[in-house]
Amino acid sequence: ALPEIRTLTLTYALAGADCIDVAADPAVIAAAKSGLDAAERIAKADQRSGYRRPWLMVSMSAGEDPHFRRAEFDPAICPKDCPRPCEKICPVEAIEFAADFAGVRRDRCYGCGRCLPVCPWGLIAAHSYPTPIDAVAQQVLSQVDALEIHTHVGEHAAFKDLWQTLQPWVGNLQIISISCPDGEGLINYLKDLQQIMKVPESAPGKDLKASAIALKTKSHHVIWQTDGRP
Secondary structure, eight states, X not given: OHHHHHHXXXXXXXXXXXXXXXXXXXXXXXXXXXXXXXXXXXXXXXXOTTOOOOEEEEEXXXXXXXXXXXXEOOGGGSOTTOOOHHHHHOTTOOEEEOSSOEEEOTTTOOOOOTHHHHOTTOOOEEEEOOOOHHHHHHHHHTSOSEEEEEOOTTOHHHHHHHHHHHGGGGGGOSEEEEEOOOOTTXXXXXXXXXXXXXXXXXXXXXXXXXXXXXXXXXXXXXXXXOTTOO
């Protein structure tokens, strides 16, 4: 799927996107950067005066998060007469029943979840595979401009551990986005994350009820992305 990532990145860049969000995987980042480079060359050739290269963002998870899940099932127990709607509905052809391979190709699956409800036997499940932060933090964050951290209310310890791991590399980022679904105790949880990150409460836009709030720190903006909250 890497050529598709390059093509999509190029397309969104030329369409005027401000930020491109991809998985925290070195191969994916390289494909996206190739798309950004191509878009920049096209913009220069076309003499687009207002073109600005989008920031490249990666997503990471503090605790378990559906953005980092992959579909799984045991093809050996699939009924032979099944029409295999999972194979037909997968948008990236990650599910295969071929002579040399049967099952889910994990390098293609991005966790959209379309295959789960269509299985007539309920044999497909989704399992989370969080990014191995310690192994890739320096390699990944040194190549990008922005970071999105996915979290849920109550994951204080997981967020703190992740933030401490990332701390040496966040100084060069333009944007850090904290994505947290709505739920009981959301506002207090985000205020706790403020303290962990040491974001000044006197910064502009401190009303955490907004869906996206930019807070200025020494080197970057923090966006509070409270999914599903008006």
